[in-house]
Amino acid sequence: xxxxxxxxxxxxxxxxxxxxxxxxxxxxxxxxxxxxxxxxxxxxxxxxxxxxxxxxxxxxxxxxxxxxxxxxxxxxxxxxxxxxxxxxxxxxxxxxxxxxxxxxxxxxxxxxxxxxxxxxxxxxxxxxxxxxxxxxxxxxxxxxxxxxxxxxxxxxxxxxxxxxxxxxxxxxxxxxxxxxxxxxxxxxxxxxxxxxxxxxxxxxxxxxxxxxxxxxxxxxxxxxxxxxxxxxxxxxxxxxxxxxxxxxxxxxxxxx
Amino acid sequence: xxxxxxxxxxxxxxxxxxxxxxxxxxxxxxxxxxxxxxxxxxxxxxxxxxxxxxxxxxxxxxxxxxxxxxxxxxxxxxxxxxxxxxxxxxxxxxxxxxxxxxxxxxxxxxxxxxxxxxxxxxxxxxxxxxxxxxxxxxxxxxxxxxxxxxxxxxxxxxxxxxxxxxxxxxxxxxxxxxxxxxxxxxxxxxxxxxxxxxxxxxxxxxxxxxxxxxxxxxxxxxxxxxxxxxxxxxxxxxxxxxxxxxxxxxxxxxxxxxxxxxxxxxxxxxxxxxxxxxxxxxxxxxxxxxxxxxxxxxxxxxxxx
Numbered sequence: 001x002x003x004x005x006x007x008x009x010x011x012x013x014x015x016x017x018x019x020x021x022x023x024x025x026x027x028x029x030x031x032x033x034x035x036x037x038x039x040x041x042x043x044x045x046x047x048x049x050x051x052x053x054x055x056x057x058x059x060x061x062x063x064x065x066x067x068x069x070x071x072x073x074x075x076x077x078x079x080x081x082x083x084x085x086x087x088x089x090x091x092x093x094x095x096x097x098x099x100x101x102x103x104x105x106x107x108x109x110x111x112x113x114x115x116x117x118x119x120x121x122x123x124x125x126x127x128x129x130x131x132x133x134x135x136x137x138x139x140x141x142x143x144x145x146x147x148x149x150x151x152x153x154x155x156x157x158x159x160x161x162x163x164x165x166x167x168x169x170x171x172x173x174x175x176x177x178x179x180x181x182x183x184x185x186x187x188x189x190x191x192x193x194x195x196x197x198x199x200x201x202x203x204x205x206x207x208x209x210x211x212x213x214x215x216x217x218x219x220x221x222x223x224x225x226x227x228x229x230x231x232x233x234x235x236x237x238x239x240x241x242x243x244x245x246x247x248x249x250x251x252x253x254x255x256x
Numbered sequence: 257x258x259x260x261x262x263x264x265x266x267x268x269x270x271x272x273x274x275x276x277x278x279x280x281x282x283x284x285x286x287x288x289x290x291x292x293x294x295x296x297x298x299x300x301x302x303x304x305x306x307x308x309x310x311x312x313x314x315x316x317x318x319x320x321x322x323x324x325x326x327x328x329x330x331x332x333x334x335x336x337x338x339x340x341x342x343x344x345x346x347x348x349x350x351x352x353x354x355x356x357x358x359x360x361x362x363x364x365x366x367x368x369x370x371x372x373x374x375x376x377x378x379x380x381x382x383x384x385x386x387x388x389x390x391x392x393x394x395x396x397x398x399x400x401x402x403x404x405x406x407x408x409x410x411x412x413x414x415x416x417x418x419x420x421x422x423x424x425x426x427x428x429x430x431x432x433x434x435x436x437x438x439x440x441x442x443x444x445x446x447x448x449x450x451x452x453x454x455x456x457x458x459x460x461x462x463x464x465x466x467x468x469x470x471x472x473x474x475x476x477x478x479x480x481x482x483x484x485x486x487x488x489x490x491x492x493x494x495x496x497x498x499x500x501x502x503x504x505x506x507x508x509x510x511x512x513x514x515x516x517x518x519x520x521x522x523x524x525x526x527x528x529x530x531x532x533x534x535x536x537x538x539x540x541x542x543x544x545x546x547x548x549x550x551x552x553x554x555x556x557x558x559x560x561x
Contacts, residue, residue, distance in 0.1 A: 040258065082556070239487050
């Protein structure tokens with residue numbers, strides 16, 4: 001447990017920092033800053049951990065809470081809604097756009113969000129699935145926009161791309177914290193951030209951010225890049241491979 | 257054994273996909289159908305995005321038709337003149353199919369259209385197959401021979417201008433007829449990831465009146481080139497060809513096809529054909545129900561970037 005040793009060192013230093021800042025500070029890190037998608041990838045678990053550095057190194061009384069958010073790249077998306085056509089079949093009927101929907105959003109908290117902060121604060125820091133700022137396209141009735149927002153959140157929640165876990169942040173001795181955040185296999189690649197928020201008396205006292213990169217490597221990366229950068233060669237290779245396969249199997253089985 | 261598919265962006269059980277390819281391969285070896293009409297919907301059931309499923313299934317069909325084409329060419333079972341016209345029509349059709357795909361995707365109706373086309377297609381294939389198998393079984397039991405239909409052009413086809421002679425097929429026919437037929441199957445290949453044998457073979461027999469010896473070979477010849485073109489078109493436009501997925505399907509299907517061919521020589525095919533027809537109709541029924549009942553997902557996301 002290398003990080004525990006590192007934290008012990010930081011804690012020793014914290015007395016120095018306390019002279020300048022009366023507010024507590026956060027140090028955080030993640031178990032994996034570089035998540036690699038290779039052929040065997042079927043999801044990952046990110047450990048987000050760190051320590052709360054109090055002025056003078058004294059842990060104050062009262063409830064201290066931690067919220068950890070792992071967030072994926074922001075996407076501009078079009079969301080379609082199905083409706084029953086003529087009482088017979090379900091077809092896409094209505095649609096809207098969101099300019100900034102995170103491709104992935106998982107929040108882990110030490111207590112229920114509503115008990116830690118009020119709605120306003122949650123909205124400012126985007127704490128919780130109901131406080132995401134998705135920027136729906138303008139000109140939509142607020143009621144309809146909310147319906148679409150709920151639809152998107154529900155959809156991605158069932159695909160494990162959005163998640164909210166209460167009570168999964170473990171705080172040890174009021175100082176060390178850690179949480180495990182599962183990442184499903186179907187996450188998009190890109191730049192992710194792991195944000196940690198320190199919350200006391202309904203206020204966010206400190207926040208810190210760590211970057212996480214999820215990317216394909218090896219053969220998976222080669223294929224994904226070639227398909228986009230050299231589509232003609234890629235397509236031709238697939239066709240040639242198919243023909244060779246089919247031909248080889250025919251020849252091989254004739255011998256048997 | 258889980259394997260991450262680099263284009264579909266999901267992790268699947270590789271063995272399940274190989275087995276699926278194998279099962280479809282056996283069917284295709286036994287019945288001479290490409291089996292694309294089963295592969296694509298089953299891949300979609302697996303959670304693979306529809307565009308990736310159709311694109312990858314079409315490259316599997318290329319591989320599955322190669323050895324058949326070689327065998328038929330050796331035997332003189334391909335009418336090359338007819339074949340090339342069909343190929344030209346098919347290539348034009350697959351370009352048009354790509355255009356249709358994009359248009360339907362923009363208005364958000366691609367999935368519904370694909371589903372409805374599949375239902376129509378599976379019902380047509382299923383019913384036709386069930387009927388012919390049923391007649392064959394009934395004929396066996398009663399001991400009466402099935403009346404053989406005389407070879408003739410359909411009125412619709414005869415009315416087309418500029419007739420050419422196709423010596424290998426033994427017909428005198430306007431090249432527009434195979435061009436149009438190729439065009440229609442090309443659209444189906446691009447949109448649905450199917451070879452189109454189930455449209456081609458009956459059309460050639462009942463509409464064109466082609467000599468039976470060249471019907472299957474000429475169809476395979478066209479399917480080989482048109483599925484290859486569809487793969488290229490997909491690679492260039494939708495970027496949805498997954499080489500890993502196509503490879504897994506190929507491994508299964510080329511082996512399955514050889515097994516199926518040998519199997520077909522031993523088993524009386526009519527009962528098997530009836531069984532397959534029932535299976536196809538069940539898949540169609542499942543899709544119909546899927547269109548009508550409340551879907552699990554009311555919402556779908558398209559990343560516009």
